[in-house]
Amino acid sequence: xxxxxxxxxxxxxxxxxGTPRDPKDTAGGAGFLNAxxxxxxxxxxxxxNPKAREIMGLKCYSDLASLPRTPDYVISCIPASLTPQxxxxxxxxxxxxxxxxxxxxxxxxxxxxxxxxxxVGLAREGGVRxxxxxxxxIYCPSTGLSYQSGQSKEAGCVGFxxxxxxxSNLVALMGLDRGIRFSKIISYGNAADLNEADxxxxxxxxxxxxxxxVYIEGPKDGPRFFRALATAAxxxxxxxLKGGRTKAGTRAAGSHTGSLATAEERWxxxxxxAGAVQVYSLEEMxxxxxxxxxxxxxxxxxxxxxxxxxxxSVTSTDACESAGLSVPTFSSELxxxxxxxxxxxxxxxxxxxxxxxxTNPSLFSKAMRIMASSNEVDLLLVxxxxxxxxxxxxxxxxxxxxxxxxxxxxxxxxxMVVVQPHTAHPGNSAGFYALQxxxxxxxxxxxxxxxxxxxxxxxxxxxxxxRSR
Amino acid sequence: xxxxxxxxxxxxxxxxxGTPRDPKDTAGGAGFLNAxxxxxxxxxxxxxNPKAREIMGLKCYSDLASLPRTPDYVISCIPASLTPQxxxxxxxxxxxxxxxxxxxxxxxxxxxxxxxxxxVGLAREGGVRxxxxxxxxIYCPSTGLSYQSGQSKEAGCVGFxxxxxxxSNLVALMGLDRGIRFSKIISYGNAADLNEADxxxxxxxxxxxxxxxVYIEGPKDGPRFFRALATAAxxxxxxxLKGGRTKAGTRAAGSHTGSLATAEERWxxxxxxAGAVQVYSLEEMxxxxxxxxxxxxxxxxxxxxxxxxxxxSVTSTDACESAGLSVPTFSSELxxxxxxxxxxxxxxxxxxxxxxxxTNPSLFSKAMRIMASSNEVDLLLVxxxxxxxxxxxxxxxxxxxxxxxxxxxxxxxxxMVVVQPHTAHPGNSAGFYALQxxxxxxxxxxxxxxxxxxxxxxxxxxxxxxRSR
Numbered sequence: 001x002x003x004x005x006x007x008x009x010x011x012x013x014x015x016x017x018g019t020p021r022d023p024k025d026t027a028g029g030a031g032f033l034n035a036x037x038x039x040x041x042x043x044x045x046x047x048x049n050p051k052a053r054e055i056m057g058l059k060c061y062s063d064l065a066s067l068p069r070t071p072d073y074v075i076s077c078i079p080a081s082l083t084p085q086x087x088x089x090x091x092x093x094x095x096x097x098x099x100x101x102x103x104x105x106x107x108x109x110x111x112x113x114x115x116x117x118x119x120v121g122l123a124r125e126g127g128v129r130x131x132x133x134x135x136x137x138i139y140c141p142s143t144g145l146s147y148q149s150g151q152s153k154e155a156g157c158v159g160f161x162x163x164x165x166x167x168s169n170l171v172a173l174m175g176l177d178r179g180i181r182f183s184k185i186i187s188y189g190n191a192a193d194l195n196e197a198d199x200x201x202x203x204x205x206x207x208x209x210x211x212x213x214v215y216i217e218g219p220k221d222g223p224r225f226f227r228a229l230a231t232a233a234x235x236x237x238x239x240x241l242k243g244g245r246t247k248a249g250t251r252a253a254g255s256h257t258g259s260l261a262t263a264e265e266r267w268x269x270x271x272x273x274a275g276a277v278q279v280y281s282l283e284e285m286x287x288x289x290x291x292x293x294x295x296x297x298x299x300x301x302x303x304x305x306x307x308x309x310x311x312x313s314v315t316s317t318d319a320c321e322s323a324g325l326s327v328p329t330f331s332s333e334l335x336x337x338x339x340x341x342x343x344x345x346x347x348x349x350x351x352x353x354x355x356x357x358x359t360n361p362s363l364f365s366k367a368m369r370i371m372a373s374s375n376e377v378d379l380l381l382v383x384x385x386x387x388x389x390x391x392x393x394x395x396x397x398x399x400x401x402x403x404x405x406x407x408x409x410x411x412x413x414x415x416m417v418v419v420q421p422h423t424a425h426p427g428n429s430a431g432f433y434a435l436q437x438x439x440x441x442x443x444x445x446x447x448x449x450x451x452x453x454x455x456x457x458x459x460x461x462x463x464x465x466x467r468s469r
Numbered sequence: 470x471x472x473x474x475x476x477x478x479x480x481x482x483x484x485x486x487g488t489p490r491d492p493k494d495t496a497g498g499a500g501f502l503n504a505x506x507x508x509x510x511x512x513x514x515x516x517x518n519p520k521a522r523e524i525m526g527l528k529c530y531s532d533l534a535s536l537p538r539t540p541d542y543v544i545s546c547i548p549a550s551l552t553p554q555x556x557x558x559x560x561x562x563x564x565x566x567x568x569x570x571x572x573x574x575x576x577x578x579x580x581x582x583x584x585x586x587x588x589v590g591l592a593r594e595g596g597v598r599x600x601x602x603x604x605x606x607i608y609c610p611s612t613g614l615s616y617q618s619g620q621s622k623e624a625g626c627v628g629f630x631x632x633x634x635x636x637s638n639l640v641a642l643m644g645l646d647r648g649i650r651f652s653k654i655i656s657y658g659n660a661a662d663l664n665e666a667d668x669x670x671x672x673x674x675x676x677x678x679x680x681x682x683v684y685i686e687g688p689k690d691g692p693r694f695f696r697a698l699a700t701a702a703x704x705x706x707x708x709x710l711k712g713g714r715t716k717a718g719t720r721a722a723g724s725h726t727g728s729l730a731t732a733e734e735r736w737x738x739x740x741x742x743a744g745a746v747q748v749y750s751l752e753e754m755x756x757x758x759x760x761x762x763x764x765x766x767x768x769x770x771x772x773x774x775x776x777x778x779x780x781x782s783v784t785s786t787d788a789c790e791s792a793g794l795s796v797p798t799f800s801s802e803l804x805x806x807x808x809x810x811x812x813x814x815x816x817x818x819x820x821x822x823x824x825x826x827x828t829n830p831s832l833f834s835k836a837m838r839i840m841a842s843s844n845e846v847d848l849l850l851v852x853x854x855x856x857x858x859x860x861x862x863x864x865x866x867x868x869x870x871x872x873x874x875x876x877x878x879x880x881x882x883x884x885m886v887v888v889q890p891h892t893a894h895p896g897n898s899a900g901f902y903a904l905q906x907x908x909x910x911x912x913x914x915x916x917x918x919x920x921x922x923x924x925x926x927x928x929x930x931x932x933x934x935x936r937s938r
Contacts, residue, residue: 164780166854170890173855177892217783243783246790248820251798255817256779280791281920282784310725311633314686314712315751321715322749329720348724351717385635386642421639423646424891424902433893451750 005194005202008097008131009140009184011072012043015095017064017086018077018102019047019055032075032101032137033058034149041144046071064089073097075137080104083133084118091126098123098130099137106190106258107134113258120192134257135189136165139172139182142208147187156181158289159209161199163188163217163257164243171213171282177433178290179440183208190258195220197228204232211292212236213285214276217243218259226270233275237292237463240276241285242267275466277459287447287456294443295415295457297464300378301325303457304371305352307383307419308359313352316383316419316450323454324462327351334374338367351377358384359397361404368405372412379457380412383419383450386428402435406442417445419453474663474671477566477600478609478653480541481512484533484564486555487546487571488516488524501544501570501606502527503618510613515540533558542566544606549573552602553587560595567592567599568606575659575727576603582727589661603726604658605634608641608651611677616656625650627758628678630668632657632686632726633712640682640751646902647759648909652677659727664689666697673701680761681705682754683745686712687728695739702744706761706932709745710754711736744935746928756916756925763912764884764926766933770794772926773846774821775836776888777828778854782821785852785888785919792923793931796820803843807836820846827853828866830873837874841881848926849881852888852919855897871904875911886914888922 016032033056036045047055050062061067064074064086074095076086080102090098105116116133123130131137136147141155148169158180162168165187172182183206186199196216203209212232219225232238244253245264253259271278279285303325305316317327330338330351338349341363347355353371357363372380382405384398402420409416418439422432439446447453485501502525505514516524519531530536533543533555543564545555549571559567574585585602592599600606605616610624617638627649631637634656641651652675655668665685672678681701688694701707713722714733722728740747748754772794774785786796799807799820807818810832816824822840826832841849851874853867871889878885887908891901908915916922 162780164778164783166778167780167784170778170781170855174890174892177894215780243780243787245787248790248796248798249783249787251819252779252783252786252796252817252821252823255819256783256823281788281918283918283920309633309635309639310721311631311636311684311712312639314633314718314721314725315636317721318712318714318718319750321717327717327721329717348721350720350724352721354721354725386639421643422893423643424898424905425646426895426899426902429893429898429902430895433895433898436893449750449752451752 005198007072008129009138009145010143011097011145013046013069013071014041014043014073014075015046015048015064015067015071016075016077017048019049019060020077021049021052021055031149032077032147035146035151036144038149039144039146039151039153041146043144044069064093067093070094073099076100076102076133078102080112080115080133084115084122087119087122087126087128090128091122095128098128100130100133100135100189101137102132103134105133105192107254107256116190116192116258123193130193131186132189133192136168136187139168139185141182152176152181154181155183155208157208157210158182158213158293159203159206159211160185160213161188161196161203162186162215163191163196163259164215165189167215167243167282171286174282174286175289177436178286180286180289180293191220197221197224200225200228200232204228204235210236211289212238213289214238215241215243215285217253217257218262226274229270229274229276234467237460238276239279239285239288239292240271241279241282275463277463279459284455287452288459290445291456291460294445295417295460298378298415298457298461301458301461302328302377304377304380305383306367306371306380307352307385308354308356309385310348310354312383312385313348313354316381317352319450319454320381323458325454325458328376330374330376334370334376337370341367358401361400364401364404365408368408368416369412372414372416377414379414380416381419381450381453382416386421386423398431399434402438406438406444409442409444417447417453417457419447419450421448474667476541477598478607478614479612480566480614482515482538482540483510483512483542483544484515484517484536484540485544485546486517486533488518488529489546490518490521490524500618501546501616504615504620505613507618508613508615508620508622510615512613513538513540533562536562539563542568545569545571545602547571549581549584553584553591556588556591556595556597559597560591564597567597569599569602569604569658570606571601572603574602574661576723576725585659585661592662599662600655601658602661605637605656608637608654610651621645621650623650624652624677626677626679627651627682627762628672628675628680629654629682630657630665630672631655631684632660632665632728633684634658636684636712636751640755643751643755644758646905647755649755649758649762660689666690666693669694669697669701673697673704679705680758681707682758683707684710684712684754686722686726687731695743698739698743698745703936706929707745708748708754708757708761709740710748710751744932746932748928753924756921757928760914760925760929763914764886764929767847767884767926767930769847770927770930771797771846773840773849774852775840775849776821776852776854777823777825779817779823781852781854782817782823785850786821788919788923789850792927794923794927797845799843799845803839803845806839810836827870830869833870833873834877837877837885838881841883841885846883848883849885850888850919850922851885855890867900868903871907875907875913878911878913886916886922886926888916888919890917
């Protein structure tokens with residue numbers, strides 16, 4: 001039974017019960033009010049706090065009953081012990097959804113688990129749906145719904161079902177520079193009522209969502225989750241990270257979201273059978289989201305590598321083949337065609353192509369176009385050296401090479417990706433950031449290392465092979 | 470038979486044969502002259518080029534015979550076909566060492582391999598040692614020896630034997646921000662005469678070298694290399710990366726440095742028996758160098774994790790346990806002691822410790838000190854959120870938390886590391902860079918992800934276990 005959750009993402013009014021008098025006071029509850037106001041939420045916002053008359057310029061109400069209308073959505077920031085009454089009040093007022101930031105339930109031990117069960121019982125009886133408890137709730141930029149100041153106002157096409165509020169923020173913030181934007185993020189915590197399967201089903205049919213990412217510490221209903229995952233993955237790319245893969249990680253997940261253990265082997269099998277692409281860290285998740293957003297599915301696993309630096313050519317080739325891609329030797333015809341551009345001693349044209357031609361825009365572009373139209377590879381991987389400007393003694397050459405790659409990528413018949421190492425040094429980092437923003441504009445995947453690139457690309461190809469099986 | 474190579478690293482005069490008239494002209498040879506002059510090499514430099522009278526303000530000589538004295542070191546930038554005569558000229562002049570940038574030897578095919586053999590025959594007969602060919606040669610900051618402008622003038626204690634000039638540059642430049650400095654870097658290319666074993670033996674006894682890194686595409690003399698590696702690893706940490714681990718990578722290595730295949734399993738066994746710490750990418754090499762430089766060997770594998778964010782606590786714990794470290798549950802006494810600091814709902818004190826206490830300097834420091842002196846863990850891993858300032862609404866809090874960690878680390882009995890995610894966005898990157906530079910000053914290892922940290926630390930512990938076996 002699929003739940004129609006559309007109403008959750010488009011509330012016309014929101015009450016924040018337990019709004020701290022200083023809405024920046026994170027000790028007294030998260031900055032939900034601050035987030036909604038700074039985000040520009042257009043609906044009505046009702047702060048509820050019996051000890052305040054006004055908070056951040058908004059009239060404050062002493063309780064839910066005294067609100068001028070029934071809010072579509074209630075955020076709970078009150079202590080756990082008071083939440084059963086809140087659920088009763090919500091039912092009495094006709095509220096349809098409560099997002100419970102409040103913690104201290106199943107993640108905190110047996111007492112909390114009992115309280116959580118009580119809440120679910122009340123909610124189901126009264127017909128109100130719960131998100132959480134122990135969660136940040138819903139981010140939906142098209143509605144102006146935000147749970148943390150600093151979240152992007154720009155909507156994108158990635159839907160993220162994330163059991164951890166902190167991890168949802170980390171992925172969203174790390175993704176900003178890479179052009180990754182979200183249609184919806186659901187931080188759903190202990191999943192007492194609505195769970196991962198509900199949200200996954202919702203994102204599967206959501207037309208605003210093109211790629212789905214999930215971070216799950218423990219599915220609440222294994223069989224239903226499997227069905228939801230399989231349906232989702234047969235519809236759009238699904239990238240899945242399990243939090244609590246190890247014994248101690250499972251224990252940490254228990255303290256975090258009250259999640260129960262799922263054996264690692266079982267999770268692996270579940271993802272594999274469902275066709276979800278498994279990743280092992282948030283960094284890998286970001287790499288794969290970027291790949292899925294920007295890259296047309298390659299028709300095979302053959303990579304053509306071009307760059308300058310014999311060592312980098314070797315390590316890039318190793319990275320590709322270790323990740324399950326192949327770097328085939330070019331035919332003698334193709335090698336001869338490439339060798340015509342005066343590749344000197346120390347160069348190689350057999351794939352990987354290693355040549356100073358990278359510093360000559362027209363020849364570099366020509367080499368990439370010849371490789372791309374050869375029918376001998378399914379995608380191109382271009383690696384640019386960190387120190388190209390030092391080597392050549394020309395501070396512009398890095399930018400010129402980058403622009404050559406960007407421009408050429410637009411006219412190729414096969415997908416292309418770029419690898420550019422960088423450091424945090426302001427000069428180097430600024431150059432990388434500029435290239436990154438140009439890549440985002442051009443929808444060209446950019447990675448910091450060949451290992452990251454190869455790993456993400458290989459998994460992406462695996463997903464499309466599975467879908468076209 | 471160990472070679473005494475001290476003379477190679479301390480030349481009092483250098484001739485560059487085939488110096489391009491424009492020393493920035495990389496097509497006509499690398500910028501060796503430019504590098505030596507900008508680096509401030511104190512000895513005599515003799516550019517040799519029959520077509521020029523002066524290059525970069527230095528008198529230029531038409532050939533080796535016309536030099537006013539015998540140079541200690543000759544860099545060859547002439548075409549391959551002319552190098553046998555150069556070797557003869559060097560022998561006639563009494564030169565002891567030639568670094569051959571010249572390419573077009575065994576990496577280029579059978580003809581080149583024959584020429585390379587001829588060179589080696591001539592050199593051994595005449596008593597001159599060759600570095601290369603097809604290499605950048607030697608970087609030794611204490612002598613002022615540099616092969617690339619932009620190399621650091623500051624000497625450090627890492628010795629790097631690197632078959633690839635480009636990879637040596639990449640590691641050196643990527644290491645700069647992390648406080649990694651080198652005693653010597655040897656880019657040795659085809660290893661026709663002096664090979665990896667010679668340089669490894671040299672660095673083993675070199676008092677300026679405390680940590681050794683090697684990047685090798687193919688050892689020239691397997692048994693001797695194994696002995697050299699084992700001796701080195703029993704003396705100081707040795708970090709080893711094989712270029713050409715895969716079939717296509719081996720082919721690329723053949724085109725790059727004329728290296729022959731070494732089966733991956735054989736290489737793995739060789740490193741394991743010799744006690745060298747194997748890494749699988751240059752990024753992992755940098756992580757491990759930083760660990761070896763800054764971290765006192767932990768007494769065991771038990772990690773105490775502290776940070777703010779339930780999800781980050783779970784993923785950090787998974788990263789540690791996946792890498793072979795353990796994250797033990799704290800005793801009830803320790804949990805009670807930690808719980809006294811008003812850890813509220815949503816916090817955890819059982820290890821990982823997850824708490825907003827990270828934003829309160831004195832309590833945060835106290836928590837770290839209690840964990841460190843508990844005898845329940847062997848090292849601390851502190852993870853700071855990317856978005857701590859956003860969450861708390863205080864732009865200084867990130868810096869304050871960082872300084873608290875830095876200060877506390879100075880008084881702990883067990884080692885500590887920091888994990889701080891970051892992006893290339895100028896604001897975020899600048900904050901990370903500032904923290905990074907403070908960590909370098911304090912010799913505190915800093916990583917961008919828990920996965921990187923755990924992987925490097927686990928291998929470092931493995932090395933010390935092997936040494937104390």
